Amino acid sequence: MKRIFNIAAVSATLLLSGCATIFTGTKQTVQINSNPPAATIEVDGVKAGVTPMAVPLKKDLPDRPSL
16 A cells, blocks of 8 residues: 555656646746846847846746856
């Protein structure tokens, strides 16, 4: 009985670990501000707008170095 419980617990952990995007989606809105305002915002080399602005970004973007 204990073995079945352990197998079920491990299986549930593996199967449910990737479900976060189902509940939270694949995009996240990030608020970008600057001082002084009106700085150009680029996402992957494409102009997205000027600060201050809320920019929707994909959650799977690789880490970028901070400026």
